Structure formats: structure tokens, C-alpha cells
Amino acid sequence: MHIVIVGLSHNTAPVEIREKLAFAPTAMERPLRQMLELPTIAEGLIVSTCNRVELCATTKEPEAAMVALRRFLAEYHEIAPEEINDNLYDYQGEDAIRHLFRVASSLDSMVLGEPQILGQIKTAYGYAAEFKTAGLILNRFLHKAFSVAKRVRTETGIASNAVSVSFAAVELARKIFDRLDNKGVMIIGAGEMCELAARHFVANGISKVLVTNRTFERAEKMAAEFQGKAVHFDSFIEHLAEVDIIMTSTGAPNFILGKRQMEEVIKRRKNRSMFLIDIAVPRDIDPKVNDIDNVYLYDVDDLQGVVQANLKERKKEASKAEAIIEQEIGQFHQWLGNLEVKPTVIALRHKLEEIRRQELEKTFGNLKDLSSKQRKSIEAMAGAIVNKILHQPTAVLKRAQNDTSGEDYVDAVRTLFDLPTPADDDKEIKPLDDTDQE
Amino acid sequence: MTTNILLFKITLLVYFATTILYLVGVISRRDHFRQNAVYLLIGGFILHCITLVVRGFATGTIPVTSLHESLSFFAWALVGTYLLFYLRYRTVMLGAFITPLALVLMIIGTSTSTQAPALNPMLDSWWFPVHVTLAFLGHAVFSIAAAAGVMYLLQERMLKSKKFSGLFYRLPSLDTLDSMNYKCLTFGFPLMTMGIISGAIWANSAWGGYWRWDPKETWALITWFLYAALLHGRLTIGWRGRRAAIFAIIGFGFLLFTFFGVNLFLSGEHSFRNFTGQ
Numbered sequence: 001m002h003i004v005i006v007g008l009s010h011n012t013a014p015v016e017i018r019e020k021l022a023f024a025p026t027a028m029e030r031p032l033r034q035m036l037e038l039p040t041i042a043e044g045l046i047v048s049t050c051n052r053v054e055l056c057a058t059t060k061e062p063e064a065a066m067v068a069l070r071r072f073l074a075e076y077h078e079i080a081p082e083e084i085n086d087n088l089y090d091y092q093g094e095d096a097i098r099h100l101f102r103v104a105s106s107l108d109s110m111v112l113g114e115p116q117i118l119g120q121i122k123t124a125y126g127y128a129a130e131f132k133t134a135g136l137i138l139n140r141f142l143h144k145a146f147s148v149a150k151r152v153r154t155e156t157g158i159a160s161n162a163v164s165v166s167f168a169a170v171e172l173a174r175k176i177f178d179r180l181d182n183k184g185v186m187i188i189g190a191g192e193m194c195e196l197a198a199r200h201f202v203a204n205g206i207s208k209v210l211v212t213n214r215t216f217e218r219a220e221k222m223a224a225e226f227q228g229k230a231v232h233f234d235s236f237i238e239h240l241a242e243v244d245i246i247m248t249s250t251g252a253p254n255f256i257l258g259k260r261q262m263e264e265v266i267k268r269r270k271n272r273s274m275f276l277i278d279i280a281v282p283r284d285i286d287p288k289v290n291d292i293d294n295v296y297l298y299d300v301d302d303l304q305g306v307v308q309a310n311l312k313e314r315k316k317e318a319s320k321a322e323a324i325i326e327q328e329i330g331q332f333h334q335w336l337g338n339l340e341v342k343p344t345v346i347a348l349r350h351k352l353e354e355i356r357r358q359e360l361e362k363t364f365g366n367l368k369d370l371s372s373k374q375r376k377s378i379e380a381m382a383g384a385i386v387n388k389i390l391h392q393p394t395a396v397l398k399r400a401q402n403d404t405s406g407e408d409y410v411d412a413v414r415t416l417f418d419l420p421t422p423a424d425d426d427k428e429i430k431p432l433d434d435t436d437q438e
Numbered sequence: 439m440t441t442n443i444l445l446f447k448i449t450l451l452v453y454f455a456t457t458i459l460y461l462v463g464v465i466s467r468r469d470h471f472r473q474n475a476v477y478l479l480i481g482g483f484i485l486h487c488i489t490l491v492v493r494g495f496a497t498g499t500i501p502v503t504s505l506h507e508s509l510s511f512f513a514w515a516l517v518g519t520y521l522l523f524y525l526r527y528r529t530v531m532l533g534a535f536i537t538p539l540a541l542v543l544m545i546i547g548t549s550t551s552t553q554a555p556a557l558n559p560m561l562d563s564w565w566f567p568v569h570v571t572l573a574f575l576g577h578a579v580f581s582i583a584a585a586a587g588v589m590y591l592l593q594e595r596m597l598k599s600k601k602f603s604g605l606f607y608r609l610p611s612l613d614t615l616d617s618m619n620y621k622c623l624t625f626g627f628p629l630m631t632m633g634i635i636s637g638a639i640w641a642n643s644a645w646g647g648y649w650r651w652d653p654k655e656t657w658a659l660i661t662w663f664l665y666a667a668l669l670h671g672r673l674t675i676g677w678r679g680r681r682a683a684i685f686a687i688i689g690f691g692f693l694l695f696t697f698f699g700v701n702l703f704l705s706g707e708h709s710f711r712n713f714t715g716q
Contacts, residue, residue, distance in 0.1 A: 157469075161607065175597065178611035270676025273612060290598065294679045302600045309602045316604075 001042065001137060001339060001407055002062040005096040006069040006088060007054035010110050013087035015050075021077050021084065023048040028127040031076055036133050038072060040065040043135040045142070047103075047124040049117065051110055056100060058137045062092040097141070097332055101325045104145040105152040106159070112314045113159040118149050136407045140335065148328045155324060157317040161310035166197040168306045169277050169298070170204050173245055176275050176296060184208030184243035188236060188256070190218055191249025193279050198247065202226055210243055212236040214250070237261055241268040247277045248284035259288040266292055277303070338414060339407045341397050347419040348393065352386045442496055443552055445489035446510060450544040452482035453513075457541050460534040464608070472530045472608075479533060483521060486514045500567040502574070509547035511570070512697070513540040515578035523582060527618065529610050535585035565640030572636055576629035577693055580665070583622035584690030587683035590615040594680055612679065619682050623669050630662055657696040664689050 008021060023031050023046055035044040040059045047054040055073060059065035070088055074081040091099045102108045106117050125142045128134035134142070153159055162168040170180075177183055185206050187198050190213055202209065209228025213219035219230040231239050237257075240246065250256060257276075262285075266274065276297040278285040283299055290297040298306075338344070360382055364375065393413060400409045413419070456478045463471030490511065493501040501507040520536040523529065593609045596602050609615075637655075638648040649655060668685040671677030677685070 157607070172597070174611060175593070175606070176612050178613040271678050271681075272676070273679060293681070296597050298600070305600055306602070313604070313607060 001058050001060060001336070002065075002092055003056070003058055003096045003137065003141060003336070004062050004065050004069065004090065004092045005054055005056045005099050006066055006073065006090045007047075007052060008084070008087045008089065009052035009054075009108065011108070012089055013084075017084060017087050018050065018053065020079060021053050021073060022050070023053065025123070028124075029131050032128060032131050032133045034076065035069075035072060038065075038068045040068055043128075043138045044133045045124060045128040045138055047121055049120045052103070052108075054100075054103065056096070056138065056141075058135070066090040066092065094329055094333055097329050098325060100141070100145050101148045101328060102322075104149040105321055105325065106149070107152075107318055107321055107325075111163055112311065112318060113163075115153075115159060118146070122146065136411055137336065137339070141332070144328065144332050148325060151328075152321040152324055156320040158314055158321050160317070161313050163307055163310055163314070165300070165303045165307060166193060166200050168303050168310065169197045169247075170200045172296075172298065172303075172306060173201070173275050174204075176273050177244060179205075181205035181207055183245060184210065185245040185247065186210040186212065186231075186236070186240065186243040187222065188212050188246065188248040188284065189250030189252075189280065190222055191279055194247050194249040195222070197277065197279075198226060201245065206245070208243065210236075210239055212239075237265070240265045244273070245275045245277070246285075247279065249279040250284050252280070252284060253282060255284060255286045257285045257289065259286050259292065262289045262292055262295060266295060279303075339410045341400070341410060344410045344413055344419065345394050345397055348413060348417055349386075349390060351417055351419060352390060356382045356386050442489055442493040445485065445492060446544075446552075447548070449482055449486045449489050450541070450548065452478060452485060453517075453537060453541045453544055456482060456533075456537050460537055464531075464534055464605070472534065475537070476524060476530055476533055479517060479537060480521060483514070483517045486510075486517065490514055500570065502567075502570045504551065504553065506547050506550040506552050508570075508574070508697075509543045509550065512574055512577060513543040513547070515574045516540045516543070516581050519575070519578040519582055523618070527610070527614065529614070529618075531589065531608050531610065532582070532585060532618075535588060536582065539581060539585070563640055563643055565636055565643060569633060569636040569640050572629050573633035576626050576633050577697065579622050579626035579629060580686070580690055580693055583619050583626060583686040586615050586618040586622065587686035587690075590619070590683040591680065591687075594683075616678055616682065619686055620672060620678075622686070623665065623672065627665050627669050630658075630665065634658060634662060654696060654700040657692065657700055661689060661692040661696055664692060 008018065010018070013021075025048065028046060031046055032044055035041060035046065035055065035057065040061050041057045042060070043058040045056040047056070053073070055069045057065060057069060070085070070090070071081050073088070074084055099108075100121075104118055104121050106113050106115065109117055121142070125134065125138075128138065128142075162171045173180060173183075180201065183206055185198065185201050185208070187194055187209065198209065209223065209226040210231050211219045211223040211226070211228055212231040212233050213222070214233050216230060216232060219233075222228075223230040240262075246257075248256065262274075262276075266272075271294050273294045273296065276285055276289065276295065278297065278299045281300060285297060285299075287297065287299070289295055360379060363378065364370070370378075397409055397413065456475050459471055459475040459478060463469070463475055490501055493507065493510075497503070502511045516536060517540050520533055523532060589609055590612060592605060593612055593615065596606045597612070641650065642648045664685070668677065668682060668689065671685075672682060
């Protein structure tokens with residue numbers, strides 16, 4: 001049995017095409033059932049997000065299945081297959097396993113390391129499980145993908161640094177202050193970005209919020225939202241020493257905060273550090289303020305720079321993630337290979353032959369005075385028992401090979417008889433761990 | 439004597455391995471390398487404790503009578519103090535600065551004579567171990583302050599210039615580093631003060647005079663005033679952050695000079711050769 005994936009993502013298709021091919025999350029039953037009705041498809045799963053559509057299936061004939069899936073994707077959405085042919089990619093075997101592991105680990109995401117995709121795949125798997133379109137292989141495959149994604153998340157820093165401007169501000173504050181719960185923030189002006197950053201700060205424990213605005217009512221309104229205090233714009237400078245973080249986004253044409261004023265503030269704070277975020281364009285705070293000891297001033301471009309640096313850092317972590325994935329592919333591929341009927345039959349026979357040999361040896365060791373004729377007939381009897389036992393399971397396995405239940409039987413036989421890897425493969429079998437199940 | 443020399447060398451090797459592990463951990467960005475480095479360092483420290491105890495029993499006194507012994511003792515105090523800080527602050531990265539320092543002290547220690555000559559009976563007093571233990575613990579705490587200072591300056595530079603290297607993500611926050619500076623100061627300063635006082639008492643019992651203005655005493659006093667100024671500045675006029683970090687580093691420079699320079703370049707009662715009355 002092979003795993004195939006046909007799909008498209010932000011890398012291969014513009015949004016105009018992605019939106020046409022998306023599946024409605026509320027009505028997954030119909031497409032899943034239709035997919036399973038395709039002649040070559042044994043199991044099926046559909047992942048559909050705003051950035052990607054992935055059809056994942058198991059099949060005996062990967063080439064034919066991929067063609068069928070391409071056609072299905074187009075026809076389901078009433079588009080001519082040729083129209084989207086160039087936007088689709090397909091993977092089979094190891095490449096398909098790698099693809100899903102990478103997608104689940106957010107290595108293929110538009111924002112590297114963003115966490116939503118794993119949840120989206122879990123939801124997709126939920127539908128496939130609910131409508132019973134996922135069987136033995138996809139069950140195992142998806143659980144493996146989840147555990148790989150989890151491993152990538154904990155063992156690499158792929159998701160560790162902020163990649164949005166407002167969150168980058170919070171992280172910078174953490175690099176200056178360590179704790180935020182006993183810190184205060186002042187919001188000057190009412191920009192949307194300011195509000196978003198303030199929300200992040202409050203969510204991260206900032207306890208004191210002061211708001212000031214040229215229109216006092218607006219300041220009061222925003223202060224109420226953050227359970228803070230409104231301050232009159234004429235006197236906001238007097239309150240600066242009370243807070244540790246200042247965010248400005250006024251429409252003022254000139255600097256509203258100069259170097260001398262900030263020096264005064266820092267002096268009153270006995271040099272305790274301050275973090276200034278100037279989101280306004282034109283800027284609200286004189287850039288020379290950054291030259292004062294213990295004052296850290298960031299404007300929009302600076303924050304953007306931090307985001308870029310963080311993304312670079314994530315990319316470096318991504319190479320570690322790729323290594324983890326390669327390792328896991330090998331393990332899963334081996335398990336999949338074990339589900340082949342022929343090597344399983346051989347392994348089963350080998351196992352029983354081995355038992356026969358050992359038992360005969362034991363018996364002959366106890367019965368030393370047997371004639372060679374007697375020995376021969378005992379040997380024949382043992383052989384006949386093995387063959388009789390083997391007959392029915394072998395027949396069932398061979399018959400099941402031709403329909404979708406094959407893997408279930410193979411897996412059952414391998415578990416019941418504790419069979420090692422196929423005989424032509426010298427590698428030692430690793431126990432299949434079930435700990436990766438969520 | 440050979441047992442403790444062997445132990446000393448094994449300890450040195452463990453510190454060396456820890457340094458390498460840290461280096462690899464910082465360069466390759468593998469967090470668990472650095473975490474394992476701390477565990478290895480704990481192992482090295484336990485070994486170091488055994489080394490000192492064995493040496494102490496072999497020579498019959500606290501092992502700080504030769505340059506070799508004091509270097510080893512200094513390194514031991516340094517690692518021990520760091521591990522205490524690790525328990526409190528969990529700063530793995532501080533060890534990346536402290537371990538190489540301990541390693542250098544140990545390496546210098548191997549190049550000095552490992553002989554343990556008998557202590558000059560005139561100096562053999564209960565005050566001797568008290569004086570040196572306090573002095574070295576003070577040294578160790580101030581070394582930590584200097585390492586935290588270096589880390590502070592690195593981190594501060596990156597935050598100011600907005601150019602971040604991989605180190606940025608691994609160093610602790612400025613506040614943490616600054617509070618380490620303060621903690622070191624509040625522990626180190628009393629230790630150093632008591633070290634000097636106990637030394638004076640010891641000197642009085644040995645030579646009949648509390649203070650003889652020998653080079654080491656003079657330099658120790660200068661260093662003491664430096665740290666006193668920093669502590670005063672911190673407590674009264676809000677010297678913190680960058681300025682405190684720079685002070686801690688300069689203070690450490692004076693400390694090293696008091697420790698090495700006085701022994702190597704100037705002569706006085708604290709030179710080790712006078713310890714043994716040769």
C-alpha cells in the first residue's frame with residue numbers, strides 16, 4: 001500500500017485559485033465519501049485551510065490514484081482539470097510522508113513555525129475518523145505526523161521568537177525587564193497597532209496602564225478597556241517616570257518627546273530602564289533619546305528589523321527540524337513496508353518453521369533410541385501440522401491483498417505472531433511505540 | 439601526594455570538557471548541550487571538592503599555601519558560587535563565561551609547582567583558613583559579577599544597536615543581569631571586608647601589627663574602595679545597568695592584579711615564598 005498526496009499551497013497557487021479549491025469545513029462528509037468512491041483509493045483525508053488544500057490517500061496504484069485525485073479536486077469544484085494542473089503538486093511514498101510531516105511541523109507554512117496548521121490537520125483528521133475514511137494506515141500516519149510536529153516544536157526553536165511587530169515588542173520588553181507583572185505601560189495616542197501591542201502587554205501580565213490622548217474622552221475610553229487610568233495630554237510627561245514602557249502613535253507632526261525631557265525622566269527613575277516604542281509616522285520621539293543610558297527606543301522600522309532577525313533565527317532552527325523529520329520518515333516507512341503481504345507470509349512461515357525445528361530438537365534429545373524411520377515420521381508430522389496451521393491464514397492474507405482490508409490482516413498477523421522485519425531486510429525491527437498517540 | 443594531583447588533573451579535564459560542551463552548545467544552538475554542560479560542571483565540582491579534601495588531609499592544612507593550591511581553591515570557589523547562582527537564577531549561560539575562567543585558573547595551576555611546603559609555623563593560626571576562605575569566596579562572587587557585567591554589556595549593545603546575534607536569544611534579560619550584579623555586590627562586599635579584617639587580625643597575631651602596607655594589602659584596599667564606591671552609587675544615586683556592569687569588570691581587573699600581579703611583580707608578606715619562611 002502506498003501513501004499519495006495531491007494538493008496545492010501558497011507556494012504553488014495564488015489566492016484566487018486556492019479559494020476556488022477550498023473545501024467548506026462544515027461539509028466535509030460529501031467530499032470525503034466521494035473521494036473514497038474513486039476506484040483506486042483505499043483511505044482518504046482532506047486538509048483544507050486558507051493557505052492549502054491537501055488530498056491524502058492510500059492506494060495500491062499510486063500513479064493512477066494521483067491522476068484520479070487531480071481530476072477529483074477539479075471536478076468537485078467544477079473547474080476544468082487543465083486549468084489547475086500547474087498549481088498542483090503530488091507526492092508518493094517517502095516524499096508524501098515527508099510532505100505531511102513538514103506541513104504538520106509548520107515547515108511549509110507561509111509564516112514559518114506558525115502553530116495553527118497542526119490544529120487544522122487535527123481537525124481534518126477528526127473528520128476522516130468520524131466518517132471512517134481513515135483506516136489503519138492513515139490513522140497511524142496522522143498520529144505519527146502529530147508526534148513529529150510535537151517533537152519539532154519542543155526540540156527546535158522553530159516557533160520560539162515573535163514574528164509579528166506587536167508581539168516582538170513584548171519579547172523585547174522581556175529581554176529588558178525579565179518580569180512584566182510589576183511593570184507599567186503608557187499609551188500615547190490611539191493607533192490600532194498601539195492598541196494591539198497594549199493588548200499583548202496586558203495579556204503578558206502588565207499591571208498598570210496609563211492612557212493619554214489629545215481628546216481626553218478617547219483616552220478615557222481606551223483606559224476603561226484596559227482597566228487603566230486616563231491622563232491629560234498636557235501633563236503626560238509628569239507621569240512618564242511612573243511607567244517602564246511607553247508606546248506612542250500620535251499624529252503629531254513634530255517630536256512630542258525630546259532627549260532633555262527623557263533625561264529628566266530617567267533621572268527621576270534613578271536610572272531604572274525604560275523601553276520606548278514609537279509606532280507613529282512621522283515619529284513622536286526624538287531618535288537621540290536612544291543615546292541615553294538605560295533607555296531603549298524602537299521605532300516601526302526597528303521592530304520590523306527584529307521580526308526579520310527572528311524569522312532568520314527560525315530558518316536556522318528549521319534545518320534541525322528537517323533532520324528530525326528525516327529520522328522519523330525512516331521509522332514510519334519501515335512500518336509501512338512491514339504491511340506488505342508477501343514478506344509477512346514468509347516471516348510467518350519462517351517463524352513456525354523455527355518453532356518446529358526447536359521442538360523437534362528438544363523431542364529427539366529426550367528420545368535417543370528412535371529408529372531413523374520413526375524420526376522421519378515424527379518430522380513429517382510436525383511439518384504437516386505447521387502447513388495445516390499456515391494454510392488458512394496464508395489464504396486469507398493472499399485474498400485480502402486484493403482488497404482494502406489487507407493491511408488490517410497483515411498488522412494483526414504481525415502483532416499476534418510477533419513477527420520481525422521481512423527476511424530480506426537485515427535491519428533489526430524497532431518496536432512500534434504507541435506512546436505517540438495524542 | 440599523587441592521589442590529589444591525579445584528582446586535580448581529572449577535575450581539570452572535566453572542566454575542559456564542560457567548556458567544550460558549552461562552546462558547542464552556544465555555536466550549534468543546541469540548548470540541551472548547554473544544559474548537559476551544567477550537569478557535567480556539577481560533576482566536576484564534586485570531584486574538585488574531593489580533590490581539595492584529599493589535598494588538605496595530605497598537607498594537614500587548608501590547601502592555599504602555594505600558588506598552585508590557591509589557583510585550584512579559587513577555581514573551586516568560583517564554580518561553587520556559580521552553581522549556587524544557578525540554583526537561584528537558572529542561568530545556564532553564565533556558566534559559559536565562568537567555566538572557561540575556572541579552566542584557565544586550573545591550567546595556570548598545572549604550570550606551577552605542586553609541592554606543598556610546610557607552612558611557616560609563625561603563620562600557622564586559626565585565622566589563616568578564615569582569612570583565605572573569606573577572601574577567595576569574595577573573589578569568586580566578584581568574578582560572577584564581572585561575568586554578569588560582560589553579559590550585560592553584550593546584551594545592552596545588541597538592544598541599543600538593534601543588531602541581534604544568536605547570543606541575544608540565549609542571554610538573560612538586562613534586569614536579571616543587573617540584579618545579579620547587585621546580589622554579587624551585597625554578598626561579595628561583606629565577604630571581602632571580613633576577609634580584610636580577619637587578615638588584619640591574623641597579621642597582628644603573627645607579626646604584631648594589623649596593617650603593614652605591603653603591596654597586596656594596599657591593592658586589596660584600593661579594590662575594596664572601588665567596590666565600596668559601586669555599592670554606594672547603587673544604593674544612593676541609582677548607579678545601575680551599564681555603569682554598574684563596567685564597574686564590576688574594572689573591579690575584577692583590580693582583583694586579578696591583586697591576586698596575580700602582586701605575587702609576580704611585587705614582593706611582600708603575601709608572596710607565597712614568605713608563607714613557608716624560605
